[in-house]
Amino acid sequence: MIERTPILNIVTHTILFTGLAILVVPIYLVIVAASQTLPDVMAIPAKLLPGDQLIVNLKAAWVEAEFATKFTNTLILATGVVVGKLVLAALTAFGIVFFDHRLRMPIFWMVFITLMLPLEVRIVPTYAVAANALSPFQSILDVTGISWLINATTGVEVALNWNLLNSYTGLIMPLVATATGTFLYRQFFLTIPDELVEAAKMDGAGPLRFLREILIPLSVTNMAALATIMFVVGWNQYLWPLLIITDPAYGVAAVELSRLVPNMNTTGGDIPNWHWAMAGTLIVMLPPVAVVILMQRWFVRGLINTDK
Amino acid sequence: MRRAYFKNNWVAALVVTPQLLIIFIFFYWPTSQALYWAFTLEQPWGGGNEWVGFENFRYLLSDDRYWHSVWVSVVYAVCTTALAMGMALILALFADRQLRGYKGVRIGLIWPYAVAAPAIGLAFRFIFNPSAGVASYLNYAFPDFWNPVMNGDHALTMVIIAGAWKQVSYSFIFFLAGLQSIPRSLTEASAMDGARVMRRMWDIQLPLITPTVFFLVIINLTDSFTDSFGIVSTMTSGGPARATNLMVYKIYEDGFRGLDYSGAAAQSIILMLLVVALTFFQFKYVERRVHYS
Numbered sequence: 001m002i003e004r005t006p007i008l009n010i011v012t013h014t015i016l017f018t019g020l021a022i023l024v025v026p027i028y029l030v031i032v033a034a035s036q037t038l039p040d041v042m043a044i045p046a047k048l049l050p051g052d053q054l055i056v057n058l059k060a061a062w063v064e065a066e067f068a069t070k071f072t073n074t075l076i077l078a079t080g081v082v083v084g085k086l087v088l089a090a091l092t093a094f095g096i097v098f099f100d101h102r103l104r105m106p107i108f109w110m111v112f113i114t115l116m117l118p119l120e121v122r123i124v125p126t127y128a129v130a131a132n133a134l135s136p137f138q139s140i141l142d143v144t145g146i147s148w149l150i151n152a153t154t155g156v157e158v159a160l161n162w163n164l165l166n167s168y169t170g171l172i173m174p175l176v177a178t179a180t181g182t183f184l185y186r187q188f189f190l191t192i193p194d195e196l197v198e199a200a201k202m203d204g205a206g207p208l209r210f211l212r213e214i215l216i217p218l219s220v221t222n223m224a225a226l227a228t229i230m231f232v233v234g235w236n237q238y239l240w241p242l243l244i245i246t247d248p249a250y251g252v253a254a255v256e257l258s259r260l261v262p263n264m265n266t267t268g269g270d271i272p273n274w275h276w277a278m279a280g281t282l283i284v285m286l287p288p289v290a291v292v293i294l295m296q297r298w299f300v301r302g303l304i305n306t307d308k
Numbered sequence: 309m310r311r312a313y314f315k316n317n318w319v320a321a322l323v324v325t326p327q328l329l330i331i332f333i334f335f336y337w338p339t340s341q342a343l344y345w346a347f348t349l350e351q352p353w354g355g356g357n358e359w360v361g362f363e364n365f366r367y368l369l370s371d372d373r374y375w376h377s378v379w380v381s382v383v384y385a386v387c388t389t390a391l392a393m394g395m396a397l398i399l400a401l402f403a404d405r406q407l408r409g410y411k412g413v414r415i416g417l418i419w420p421y422a423v424a425a426p427a428i429g430l431a432f433r434f435i436f437n438p439s440a441g442v443a444s445y446l447n448y449a450f451p452d453f454w455n456p457v458m459n460g461d462h463a464l465t466m467v468i469i470a471g472a473w474k475q476v477s478y479s480f481i482f483f484l485a486g487l488q489s490i491p492r493s494l495t496e497a498s499a500m501d502g503a504r505v506m507r508r509m510w511d512i513q514l515p516l517i518t519p520t521v522f523f524l525v526i527i528n529l530t531d532s533f534t535d536s537f538g539i540v541s542t543m544t545s546g547g548p549a550r551a552t553n554l555m556v557y558k559i560y561e562d563g564f565r566g567l568d569y570s571g572a573a574a575q576s577i578i579l580m581l582l583v584v585a586l587t588f589f590q591f592k593y594v595e596r597r598v599h600y601s
Contacts (some may be wrong), residue, residue: 003499003504003505008505008506009407012407013407014540015398016399016402016413017402019395019398019417020413020417021415021488023416023420023473024476026431026432026473027431029435033434042444070599071369088330089327091324091326091327092327095319095321096324098313099313099316099319100315110328110331111331116584116587117335117580117584118535119396120537120556121534121559121576121579121580121583122335122338122339122576122580123563123576124569124572124573124576125337125338125341125342125345125573125576126338127563127564128338129334129337129338133333135337136333136337149558159314169528173333174334177330177331177333177334182327182372191557192454197313207316208318208319209313232422235424236422236423236424238424238425238426238541239537239541239560242541243564244399252428254425257424257430258426258429258541258542261430261433274434274437276422278434280430281430284424284426284427285422285424285427288423288424290420290424291422292419292583294417296415300481300485303478303481303482
């Protein structure tokens with residue numbers, strides 16, 4: 001707005017600067033600690049200027065937490081979540097927007113309801129399912145008497161078992177089972193003019209060809225938005241990997257980070273290696289923060305359109 | 309409504325099946341399992357589950373520790389929501405003036421969204437550590453001034469600050485988007501009528517973003533109830549003396565450390581009901597009562 005407000009402008013800048021400082025100072029303190037030796041970190045009064053040990057500590061944390069393996073795993077997890085989400089959501093939205101069948105709305109609601117309950121609140125039974133992903137079908141067969149029937153007629157005991165603990169599939173699948181992306185795609189698909197569908201049909205394109213050659217190229221920006229968010233979500237997973245991964249070969253970065261500092265209730269007076277832990281914190285933070293900063297435009301757009 | 313459809317329903321079935329299968333296995337089945345466990349009790353020597361009705365809930369609701377956990381969760385949810393949203397709202401209102409350096413400020417306020425909960429937890433645990441870093445100086449000057457390792461109130465304060473820090477960016481993004489969707493003609497008209505910047509904020513912008521405010525209250529409360537595990541687990545492990553034993557963390561502790569599946573399932577059901585109630589409240593009342601035009 002065109003008006004001269006010199007005093008208010010100073011106030012505005014002060015408020016914004018204070019806000020920035022509140023968000024940045026904690027990370028500054030992490031960087032300071034990550035660049036000092038342990039005695040310097042523990043010094044009283046605290047030394048508030050960075051030291052010269054940053055590279056040394058980053059290397060130590062990288063080796064100590066085996067971040068080489070963990071980063072690969074985390075990358076697989078995040079990529080799996082991104083790809084799984086993009087593909088499944090696009091397919092589902094396509095199936096409920098462009099086809100004329102009675103189950104459209106029931107399917108939409110079935111998918112939509114999954115938005116309500118995050119993984120954290122159904123964590124215990126989800127873990128049980130991950131221990132045997134076929135247990136739902138086993139139970140259904142048992143209850144309906146089909147397993148008894150099979151057992152009686154062929155002598156084969158029905159025992160379906162597919163253990164997902166300590167596997168990439170187990171890490172990724174439950175995180176993909178939400179409606180986040182389906183909703184975003186659906187809203188976008190609904191804006192596509194009918195004429196486009198008619199034209200494609202007239203030219204002899206079947207549904208799959210229409211999806212591949214018209215819808216997918218049109219939804220590239222949507223996909224970029226969704227991918228950014230899902231990458232951040234996937235990278236930052238903590239509770240689920242903590243539960244189902246016991247084999248260090250499949251460990252992810254966020255969980256390993258928490259192990260750099262032993263639990264305060266069980267440490268017998270030992271000083272944790274804060275300088276390494278803070279270096280590790282920086283390492284784990286960096287990839288998603290970089291993605292959000294680089295992809296800012298798509299990220300903001302995706303966040304606002306997906307409701308999370 | 310859309311007129312041009314594809315007629316081949318086999319293709320439709322094919323494309324929705326993968327999603328429905330995954331949802332069934334990892335969402336609907338576990339949710340129904342939680343119900344089953346909540347109303348049954350596992351026999352100590354095997355032999356399946358015994359139906360016990362509301363016994364698990366009755367036990368839970370008569371347990372002081374559970375009510376303490378609920379109380380702590382409510383305090384945590386209300387405080388983080390108020391802190392994060394208050395800060396985000398003030399920052400968004402002033403950032404929306406788009407003075408010099410606006411783009412820099414915006415990115416500076418957005419990036420914390422991407423930081424993982426355990427990283428935030430660890431960073432704040434270090435910063436608030438009574439014997440290292442900044443807080444140690446305060447303790448040196450005033451002995452026993454600050455000790456989240458021993459003092460429950462201090463620990464809860466620390467967890468709330470970390471939680472609020474995590475939430476600020478999310479609210480900020482939505483507030484800024486809300487403010488920018490206000491038609492420019494409205495603010496221009498009031499400027500012509502002589503309303504200065506602060507007056508416009510108070511009389512035009514704030515009333516017009518009330519829908520965003522209500523939406524964010526619900527989302528932030530839900531998030532604080534469900535998404536607090538990473539912070540609690542890395543900062544305090546629920547301690548000291550259960551002072552920060554939030555509901556999500558208690559479910560994890562009882563279910564996976566205590567192996568009390570029925571108790572954990574009953575707690576999950578209560579938390580689910582709470583989350584569903586919040587969502588329902590939003591759909592039913594908030595979206596209807598607050599209007600833009």
